[in-house]
Amino acid sequence: MDWTRILSDGLRSGLGINAAVYALAAVGLNLQYGYTGLMNYGQAGFLLVGAYGTAVTVDQWGLPLPLAFLFGIAAAVGFGLLLGLPTLRLRADYLAIVTISAAEILKLLVNTRQAQGLTGGPQGINGFANDFFEWNPIAQGRYGFGAVKFSHRDLWVILVTWALVVVVTFVMRRLVHSPWGRVLRAIREDEDAVRSLGKNVVAYKMQSLVLGGAIGGLAGIMLVMDKQFVEPKLFESALTFFVYALLILGGLARLMGPIAGGMLFWFFVSGSQGFLIEAVDNKFLGIHHVLQTDDIGPVRFMIVGLLIMVLVVFRPQGAFGSRDDVRLR
């Protein structure tokens, strides 16, 4: 068993692009669900809208990439308004149903033949992210420590995405510690109490949904910058649930929650994959009798699922959460 390899697999992934993109998506979800109590089960839809918004703008209209970023984010804002208008006056469950359906509908819609001219259908779009890599100031080579190394290309996407996570987290810190954030936390607990004190609850919920969705859109943009192509399959609803899982792992309604959660989640996913590969190859503890190399993909997620269950039982507040906060909910 090569334990260093397992550890470095985990670390590479825990610091890598997936961790950063998921952390960014989770910052948005944390605002919506963690601080405001909005059950947005369609975060994947916000990522999709951001990603396609950007890709289509470059691909169809040939506009410069920075402008396309803005279009992507604007599209996510529009999506948030569209979902929020009919649902935010209703009970919380309605938002859950509408968001998950809308995300699924969008995924199917961009896949249709009718949309193919715009979205490329199942083939998707590529070649819209070239400028992003032309901006890369990092000299060619591999960077990192030990076995944890990234190419100059990957490092560029990773650094930009983590930088966005940090910037957005600082903005969140401003917001959640302000009276605005106080209203959101109060809404999470009891909307009617907040209404009775003269606050426009629907407007606050809308701001939270749209802002969290815009951050999700940004995460979608970075996801497809890394891939350099966009296709419907990237936005399965499993994406939304992974983001929920890592948010709970890191700690709900905590500024560090998404960051810690993103890192831990991907550390565990890739670490357990590395562990299983090593274990099967080395016939570790007789594991090769029950498991073949092809099984490892799904089994690693079972292991992560199990870890999350254990966590919820023994440490419901997550890595950075506060016990009081969980108890008082």
Added chain:
Amino acid sequence: MSGANESTLSSEVAAARAALRMVTGEPGVAKPDSILIADGMQRNFGGLAAVDVAHLEIPRHAITALIGPNGAGKTTLFNLLSGFDTPTAGHWSFDGHQIEGLRAYRIAQLGMVRTFQLTKALNGLTVLENMLLAARDQTGESLVGAFRPRKWRRQDAEHRTRAMDLLHRFKLDSKADDFAATLSGGQKKLLEMARSLMVEPSLVMLDEPMAGVNPALVESLLEHVQGLRDEGRTVLFVEHDMDVVMTISDWVVCMAEGSVIAEGTPESVAANAEVIDAYLGRVAGES
């Protein structure tokens, strides 16, 4: 507030209460000065008329008790008037504003603030945060204003002074930094009342403020309610405890089966045969 203003205020309150005593006690009677006027209020649930009030006026600068047996429609009427429920029919105005169709938060902003039968202290916020939340016109409560910390911190500091004064008055000041979850049921009622005052309401609507409150606390709660009137606010409250009603109210409205069946001074309502029949009689019969 200067001494001159205070004495003007207290004489104003006294005059309003004296004028109210001259009003004939009958359902829907007009008052010399009404802060809240409701007409043709109806709320049907399926075929059942939960509320059917032809005309009701709530007198300014007085404590009005809303009584009636269980299921009389008191809380439903509260919900309608405060915008938390939509009536099947009806018009009502508050302090000269037509407020039917306004959303609950707009009605609260106009100065008509309610509490709830099941206390809604925000447990995950500290006692002080509960109070600060309720302050009006906070710069930091807008998405843009949140990025102006110097401005909103200064505002928060001002609100904190007022909040601590109120908490002191309600004997909650030592709890200011504790989570509201740690308060007893009675203390939560006090917090809810104190919090509603942060909105600076002219009409305070209390839904069963004494329910579930330790008897030792009831007396101080009563004093607080009277204190609200004496500082120029109008109080409308729902209550079951007849002793409480008789002690502090200036005016009593009795509902049964959705309608107002009697109103008047506490003494006149207590002596009203219909009220005794609908409400007091039943209680006396049970004991």
